[in-house]
Amino acid sequence: MSNLHKALLTASVALLGLNGCGSADRPEAETASTTRQGVEVATAIPLPIPACALLPDTDGDAVCDAVETLLGTNPNNPDTDGDRLNDYAESFGFGGGLDLTALGANARRKDIFIEADYYPGLQPTQAMLNRVITAFANAPVTNPDGSTGITLHVVVDQQIAAADADSDLSPVWTDFDVIKGKYFAAIRAPYFHYMLFANRYSGGNSSGISRGIPAHDFVVTLGFIGGGTELQQAGTLMHELGHNIGLRHGGTDDSNYKPHYLSIMNYEYQFYGFGIGGLNNVLDYSRVRVSAFSEAAVIEVTAFAPAAPTTEADLAKISGLRFNNVQVVGNASTNLDFNGDGIIQAGSYARDFNRNGVTTDGYPASQNDWLALVYDGGGQIGFATPGITQDLGREDLYLVAPEKMEPCLTVDERDGR
Numbered sequence: 001m002s003n004l005h006k007a008l009l010t011a012s013v014a015l016l017g018l019n020g021c022g023s024a025d026r027p028e029a030e031t032a033s034t035t036r037q038g039v040e041v042a043t044a045i046p047l048p049i050p051a052c053a054l055l056p057d058t059d060g061d062a063v064c065d066a067v068e069t070l071l072g073t074n075p076n077n078p079d080t081d082g083d084r085l086n087d088y089a090e091s092f093g094f095g096g097g098l099d100l101t102a103l104g105a106n107a108r109r110k111d112i113f114i115e116a117d118y119y120p121g122l123q124p125t126q127a128m129l130n131r132v133i134t135a136f137a138n139a140p141v142t143n144p145d146g147s148t149g150i151t152l153h154v155v156v157d158q159q160i161a162a163a164d165a166d167s168d169l170s171p172v173w174t175d176f177d178v179i180k181g182k183y184f185a186a187i188r189a190p191y192f193h194y195m196l197f198a199n200r201y202s203g204g205n206s207s208g209i210s211r212g213i214p215a216h217d218f219v220v221t222l223g224f225i226g227g228g229t230e231l232q233q234a235g236t237l238m239h240e241l242g243h244n245i246g247l248r249h250g251g252t253d254d255s256n257y258k259p260h261y262l263s264i265m266n267y268e269y270q271f272y273g274f275g276i277g278g279l280n281n282v283l284d285y286s287r288v289r290v291s292a293f294s295e296a297a298v299i300e301v302t303a304f305a306p307a308a309p310t311t312e313a314d315l316a317k318i319s320g321l322r323f324n325n326v327q328v329v330g331n332a333s334t335n336l337d338f339n340g341d342g343i344i345q346a347g348s349y350a351r352d353f354n355r356n357g358v359t360t361d362g363y364p365a366s367q368n369d370w371l372a373l374v375y376d377g378g379g380q381i382g383f384a385t386p387g388i389t390q391d392l393g394r395e396d397l398y399l400v401a402p403e404k405m406e407p408c409l410t411v412d413e414r415d416g417r
């Protein structure tokens with residue numbers, strides 16, 4: 001919390017004669033990935049901000065123009081950074097588990113909040129979560145504060161009691177809602193996605209499912225293979241979250257396995273990620289646009305062509321590419337061994353990439369996923385009334401215990417969408 005915020009909050013408390021419970025003496029802002037539990041249950045900050053009470057508030061976000069000027073937020077836009085979390089919520093928070101400010105929210109940089117609950121034995125590790133948090137931090141997305149990236153906040157909340165840990169969520173959303181109703185505080189709904197690490201759904205072998213596109217709920221169901229590897233968990237989390245924020249298996253469409261769609265939303269990459277910047281297994285949504293591509297005219301030497309504003313140099317940074325479930329050598333710009341035969345062929349050939357039995361499919365230019373994200377959770381998230389004063393009424397201890405990761409098995413049908 002900045003000194004300015006502290007001063008404003010202290011002034012608010014003093015003016016209203018409050019005892020300061022849960023407001024001016026709140027903890028310092030935590031890091032984006034910090035798990036936070038046992039949150040103090042307290043009355044939230046009252047509204048309007050006293051210093052603002054008689055002053056103009058052009059955008060109606062409960063932060064008056066004068067304070068917005070001090071904060072550097074836009075007095076004409078209630079959501080300065082465009083993440084659907086309003087400037088009041090991000091600048092002042094509400095206390096009692098909704099204290100987005102203490103959780104690290106920034107009204108001038110995009111934030112996404114997730115509450116995570118988990119079945120016994122499926123507690124997400126910080127190392128796993130950090131793979132996804134890092135991917136969002138590295139997003140090619142600009143912010144009003146001049147930074148790039150998105151801050152992903154994963155609040156690991158609590159373990160689902162064994163008696164509630166339905167081994168097969170079926171029908172998935174009916175059974176999911178029973179758990180969500182018991183373990184997710186409804187007051188968080190306008191701000192948080194809800195994620196459940198569970199065992200299985202609908203009797204199948206799918207790794208997870210999103211409740212629509214876009215949406216605010218998703219499940220990662222790797223419990224039936226012992227939990228999966230760290231990479232499988234992180235990749236699935238990011239894939240299902242991708243559906244929550246508007247991405248489809250082909251980016252803008254449902255066409256899976258498009259060879260030039262370089263995103264973890266493409267099944268080819270969900271469990272593997274990419275080679276980027278000398279690192280392997282880097283999770284990423286598509287950060288490039290690739291020109292239209294034809295199965296009938298594959299040329300390994302020239303690989304893919306960039307679509308503006310993407311450049312050949314951008315494509316050259318991406319390796320670890322996969323086609324027909326095989327990782328091949330080369331990068332997206334040049335000398336890419338599409339058929340995995342170990343030879344970079346000079347000529348052109350035809351190949352079936354999307355596994356439909358023909359080699360004649362053409363694909364339109366791919367999208368840059370990061371610039372296409374939808375932050376409203378399918379209409380659920382964002383622009384809730386500022387200044388709600390409620391508490392969560394529960395204080396569940398977050399127990400830190402290392403999880404044993406079982407060897408992974410291949411999940412053939414990775415996703416229900």
Ligand SMILES: [Zn+2]
Nearest residue numbers: 239243415417
């Ligand atoms: Zn999917």
